[in-house]
Amino acid sequence: MIRIAIADDHHQVRETWNFILSTNKSFQVVATCCNGKEAVEAAAAHNPDVILMDINMDLMTGIEATEIITASQPNIRIVAMSIHVEPVYVRKMLNAGAFAYVTKNSSYTEVFDAIEKAYDGKKYICLEVQEVMPELSNEIY
Secondary structure (H helix, E strand, O other): OOEEEEEEOOHHHHHHHHHHHOOOOOOEEEEEEHHHHHHHHHHHHHHOOOOOOOOOOOOHHHHHHHHHHHHHOOOOOEEEEEEOOOOOHHHHHHHHHOOEEEEEOOOOOHHHHHHHHHHHOEEOHHHHHHHHHHHHHHHHH
């Protein structure tokens, strides 16, 4: 069972992903967070295997939260989920320690794949980002 926390500043997005992830018997949502500060707190309190992390959030961004979490709890894998496909955002999240990057246009099956790969310690970049940044295709394993 892969224990997952969801961090997104939109309530409906959190609820929707909580519902979608619950359809996969291999996943268990252990926390939902509305900002990066809550994600850091949830990481400490719940020790999830994976955090599905939005980038643009109040109080603390997903980039800042990812840096803190990966520095203090390197066993937790971050899957970035954002509307952004711009290279600057992708690079910042990967440099902060994210194992995977998917967009909010990614299918749920692609997000499931990203979660499973990150959990297994493998990198994953969604197809939409690969089209913008084909050089990242070589970084996936």
